[in-house]
Amino acid sequence: MSYIANTPGQQAAMLQKIGKASIADLFESVPEPVRLDRLLKLPPSLSEVELTALAKKLAGQNRHPGELACFMGAGAYDHFIPAVVDSLASRGEFVTAYTPYQAEASQGSLQVFFEFQTLICQLTGMEVANASLYEAGSGVAEAVMMAMAATNRTGPVLVAGTVHPQYLETLRTYTANLEPEIRELPCPAGYLDPAHLNAAVNDSTPCVVVQHPNFDGSLEEIEELARISRAKGALFVQVFDPVSLGLLKGPGELGADIAVAEGQGLGSPMSFGGPYLGLMACREALVRKLPGRLVGQTVDRTGKRCWVLALQTREQHIRREKATSNICTNQGLYAIRASIHLAALGPAGLRETAQHCLDKSHHLLRLLMEKKVGALAFERPFFKEFRFRLADEMPGAALCVDQLVGNGFLAGVPHPANPRDLLIAVTESRTLEEIEGLANALAALKGSAGRGA
Amino acid sequence: MENNQSTGLLFEIAKPGRRCHTLPPSGVPSATLDACFTRQAPPPLPEVAELDLVRHFTNLSARNMAIDCNFYPLGSCTMKYNPKRHERLVGLPGLATLHPLQPDQTTQGMLAILYETQAMLAEIAGLHACSLQPAAGAQGELSALLVAAAYFRHRGENRTRVLVPDSAHGTNPASAAIAGFDSVTIKSGEDGLVDLADLESKLDERTAVFMITNPNTLGLFDHQILEITLKVHDKGGLVYLDGANMNAILGITRPGDFGADMMHYNVHKTFTGPHGAGGPGSGPIAVRDMLEPFLPSPVVTRDPDGTFRLKHDRPLSIGRVRSFFGNVGVLVRGWLYLRTLGPDGVRQVSEQAVLNANYLLALLKDHIEVPKGKGCMHEFVASAKALRREKRVSAMDIAKRLLDKGYHSPTVYFPLVVAEALMIEPTETESQETLDQFAATLISVLGEDPAVLHESPHELSISRPDEVAATKQPVLRWKSA
Numbered sequence: 001m002s003y004i005a006n007t008p009g010q011q012a013a014m015l016q017k018i019g020k021a022s023i024a025d026l027f028e029s030v031p032e033p034v035r036l037d038r039l040l041k042l043p044p045s046l047s048e049v050e051l052t053a054l055a056k057k058l059a060g061q062n063r064h065p066g067e068l069a070c071f072m073g074a075g076a077y078d079h080f081i082p083a084v085v086d087s088l089a090s091r092g093e094f095v096t097a098y099t100p101y102q103a104e105a106s107q108g109s110l111q112v113f114f115e116f117q118t119l120i121c122q123l124t125g126m127e128v129a130n131a132s133l134y135e136a137g138s139g140v141a142e143a144v145m146m147a148m149a150a151t152n153r154t155g156p157v158l159v160a161g162t163v164h165p166q167y168l169e170t171l172r173t174y175t176a177n178l179e180p181e182i183r184e185l186p187c188p189a190g191y192l193d194p195a196h197l198n199a200a201v202n203d204s205t206p207c208v209v210v211q212h213p214n215f216d217g218s219l220e221e222i223e224e225l226a227r228i229s230r231a232k233g234a235l236f237v238q239v240f241d242p243v244s245l246g247l248l249k250g251p252g253e254l255g256a257d258i259a260v261a262e263g264q265g266l267g268s269p270m271s272f273g274g275p276y277l278g279l280m281a282c283r284e285a286l287v288r289k290l291p292g293r294l295v296g297q298t299v300d301r302t303g304k305r306c307w308v309l310a311l312q313t314r315e316q317h318i319r320r321e322k323a324t325s326n327i328c329t330n331q332g333l334y335a336i337r338a339s340i341h342l343a344a345l346g347p348a349g350l351r352e353t354a355q356h357c358l359d360k361s362h363h364l365l366r367l368l369m370e371k372k373v374g375a376l377a378f379e380r381p382f383f384k385e386f387r388f389r390l391a392d393e394m395p396g397a398a399l400c401v402d403q404l405v406g407n408g409f410l411a412g413v414p415h416p417a418n419p420r421d422l423l424i425a426v427t428e429s430r431t432l433e434e435i436e437g438l439a440n441a442l443a444a445l446k447g448s449a450g451r452g453a
Numbered sequence: 454m455e456n457n458q459s460t461g462l463l464f465e466i467a468k469p470g471r472r473c474h475t476l477p478p479s480g481v482p483s484a485t486l487d488a489c490f491t492r493q494a495p496p497p498l499p500e501v502a503e504l505d506l507v508r509h510f511t512n513l514s515a516r517n518m519a520i521d522c523n524f525y526p527l528g529s530c531t532m533k534y535n536p537k538r539h540e541r542l543v544g545l546p547g548l549a550t551l552h553p554l555q556p557d558q559t560t561q562g563m564l565a566i567l568y569e570t571q572a573m574l575a576e577i578a579g580l581h582a583c584s585l586q587p588a589a590g591a592q593g594e595l596s597a598l599l600v601a602a603a604y605f606r607h608r609g610e611n612r613t614r615v616l617v618p619d620s621a622h623g624t625n626p627a628s629a630a631i632a633g634f635d636s637v638t639i640k641s642g643e644d645g646l647v648d649l650a651d652l653e654s655k656l657d658e659r660t661a662v663f664m665i666t667n668p669n670t671l672g673l674f675d676h677q678i679l680e681i682t683l684k685v686h687d688k689g690g691l692v693y694l695d696g697a698n699m700n701a702i703l704g705i706t707r708p709g710d711f712g713a714d715m716m717h718y719n720v721h722k723t724f725t726g727p728h729g730a731g732g733p734g735s736g737p738i739a740v741r742d743m744l745e746p747f748l749p750s751p752v753v754t755r756d757p758d759g760t761f762r763l764k765h766d767r768p769l770s771i772g773r774v775r776s777f778f779g780n781v782g783v784l785v786r787g788w789l790y791l792r793t794l795g796p797d798g799v800r801q802v803s804e805q806a807v808l809n810a811n812y813l814l815a816l817l818k819d820h821i822e823v824p825k826g827k828g829c830m831h832e833f834v835a836s837a838k839a840l841r842r843e844k845r846v847s848a849m850d851i852a853k854r855l856l857d858k859g860y861h862s863p864t865v866y867f868p869l870v871v872a873e874a875l876m877i878e879p880t881e882t883e884s885q886e887t888l889d890q891f892a893a894t895l896i897s898v899l900g901e902d903p904a905v906l907h908e909s910p911h912e913l914s915i916s917r918p919d920e921v922a923a924t925k926q927p928v929l930r931w932k933s934a
């Protein structure tokens with residue numbers, strides 16, 4: 001089965017028109033010695049009926065947040081996705097279109113991307129947003145490369161030790177062969193101490209990268225950090241959580257020059273890690289260094305308002321090795337999903353969602369403390385996720401997570417820096433019953449495995 | 454019928470006080486944060502009613518051309534049919550809702566799919582190992598070049614240059630720059646293939662990688678490929694295959710067999726991950742055995758007892774190029790597609806893609822110049838150079854007029870080595886009838902009054918946007934009046 005429309009009779013007629021005797025003759029330019037003289041070793045072809053059965057069987061071998069209450073986060077969250085998002089974003093006219101190179105044939109996607117850029121500006125308080133990057137990790141790397149190009153500074157890039165370790169690792173991979181050193185600023189108290197940043201930043205620093213809420217879920221002294229960075233002329237890069245902006249001050253208000261985020265929480269299923277949505281916004285003055293596609297408003301030849309890809313001279317297909325980035329295909333459909341999602345929530349829905357996250361996460365912490373399961377690893381304010389240090393009589397974090405799958409919970413993410421710490425996220429999707437259930441189930445593990453990782 | 458209902462900008466159809474999504478009471482006590490962290494008012498997002506929202510996006514979608522509605526011969530993009538069964542199955546809760554950091558024992562079904570995908574992509578490549586992590590073709594290129602850099606560093610070799618043909622996609626030199634290499638351009642010869650003399654003159658012990666797209670962006674298989682890969686290997690360099698054009702050679706020949714050491718796939722082209730109006734993609738890379746230790750982490754491994762694992766502990770790995778595993782939703786579609794095709798079907802894809810392209814070429818070549826058009830693989834590049842000279846009709850004019858006729862245009866002005874380029878890729882899923890109708894339409898367009906072409910399209914909602922203004926005074930977001 002390969003979705004071929006042409007019948008054998010048509011194929012013969014087409015070959016005749018071409019003037020070839022056989023299909024094999026069409027491949028004459030492939031040298032004989034490298035032609036494959038066997039079939040590929042692949043599993044046999046399946047009908048839709050068999051394929052469906054196989055996919056269901058394998059999907060059934062997974063335990064998943066459709067049946068388990070998910071308290072895992074660390075950059076991917078079980079936020080509720082309204083039906084309008086799935087329904088509208090699954091339209092073939094969006095799903096099976098290419099990048100909007102031909103403006104007249106793509107006004108639908110172009111207008112949505114223009115709306116997306118506007119929504120991200122409204123959300124963040126920043127002046128310009130692009131039409132998406134892959135996800136947050138490479139987004140952080142792009143932000144740092146952008147800051148280097150914009151400042152022409154070659155000193156160490158300063159990154160708070162509380163940034164998501166996978167984003168930091170991605171940044172290191174991207175910049176492995178480039179000029180700047182990536183310097184991680186230790187955060188022994190679970191947040192970046194402004195005094196520490198003040199001592200580290202100087203006028204050769206291209207940028208400072210801080211995540212707020214940080215990897216542990218805690219809030220940073222973000223305004224102070226931004227002020228210190230900018231006083232030294234270093235660009236301030238804030239990694240943010242879009243859902244948090246229902247309550248928290250946005251990167252624009254806080255003084256960020258570049259804002260980057262994982263946009264998964266805006267309508268993307270968790271899907272084992274992707275596709276997600278890289279968000280990037282910046283100040284107007286930096287727009288010509290911004291990576292990725294931008295949609296601009298203009299008029300057509302009759303004066304009608306319309307939309308096109310703008311500032312393409314930044315991009316690889318024109319600038320080649322001098323481009324601001326190598327990105328081409330981005331996450332278009334997931335930007336469309338986020339646009340529908342944000343429009344469906346609106347300001348009140350976003351605020352309500354954020355308030356639920358705040359209230360429910362704090363309630364779970366309260367219950368866990370009451371039951372003496374442990375305590376916050378660091379006493380910091382947090383939004384929807386917290387780093388919880390398990391009491392001595394509790395098993396290690398990984399064991400807790402493994403154990404509680406049987407009780408119907410994905411209890412959290414074992415913290416990569418300490419086997420006693422569990423990173424617990426509570427979104428608006430969690431019910432009071434699930435929250436109480438997790439607290440009880442964790443409490444019941446006390447003493448079960450003794451201390452250990 | 455023109456339907457403009459609810460198609461103003463979202464911000465123009467909004468009204469304060471409208472709601473769409475609401476939540477039940479939280480049932481828990483309310484918490485607060487210190488005022489220094491919180492905002493006065495929520496972000497000024499639009500407030501829309503659900504029906505207006507639905508009409509807005511539905512009616513906007515109708516302003517797109519798409520494979521589901523139109524023949525879309527956009528060269529280099531492989532706009533083949535995207536099977537509906539994939540969309541249904543990828544949405545199974547046991548796949549779509551998985552958290553990326555769940556314990557391996559809770560994701561055995563997903564890991565089995567990804568493991569098999571790695572193995573199938575390695576077999577199709579004729580290479581040893583595969584990383585599914587890169588998010589798109591360009592990120593695959595970057596990942597592989599970083600692998601090459603790490604490999605040479607490990608061997609104590611200082612190689613600083615990446616050679617890129619002038620017909621290559623812009624992502625190739627852009628990726629080379631990020632990976633820390635100087636990119637050096639290799640000329641194409643008269644025949645549109647790699648100019649061997651130019652390659653030879655630029656190949657030396659500074660060469661880390663030669664990036665080749667084969668079939669190349671002219672739709673030609675470079676028959677010198679064994680000579681080329683031999684020359685690069687002789688100087689100790691590696692050969693990278695840009696796999697954007699794999700739709701031409703699946704099961705016909707394998708990159709590993711013709712000397713490539715690494716390559717990327719575009720799952721969103723060759724293996725039908727839908728393009729989604731610009732993404733998501735997925736750009737897995739396959740590499741030869743000596744490069745395997747350097748691949749991004751994690752990879753999926755299988756224990757002797759059949760248990761699958763995400764393996765993170767790989768000391769020579771370049772590390773991550775993104776967070777989490779990869780664009781899994783796209784990879785699962787690729788897996789579903791390959792399981793549907795089987796070994797015969799995979800080969801048929803390329804046979805029929807090449808048959809369709811050659812048939813279309815045969816229908817068109819007496820009507821428009823196809824500079825290297827004796828034959829082709831899965832696509833060919835026509836040139837409107839003569840028309841431009843004789844009638845002032847450009848490739849863009851032709852492209853725009855085709856839109857009037859209900860066809861998406863070919864890729865225009867790429868590759869850069871052909872003047873007034875129209876790059877045409879029909880793909881295997883189109884019928885002879887569609888190709889006949891398209892050819893007849895294109896031929897009639899070529900004969901039309903230039904004045905009609907200059908002002909086309911005439912039948913779409915807009916025509917010839919002012920792109921210069923959009924770049925000179927960019928308006929990149931809506932602002933309230």
Ligand SMILES: Cc1ncc(COP(=O)(O)O)c(C=O)c1O
Nearest residue numbers: 328329529589590591622697734
């Ligand atoms: C020949 C070629 N190479 C590389 C790419 C880059 O792939 P992607 O857009 O998936 O990053 C493309 C596609 O646009 C291409 O056509």
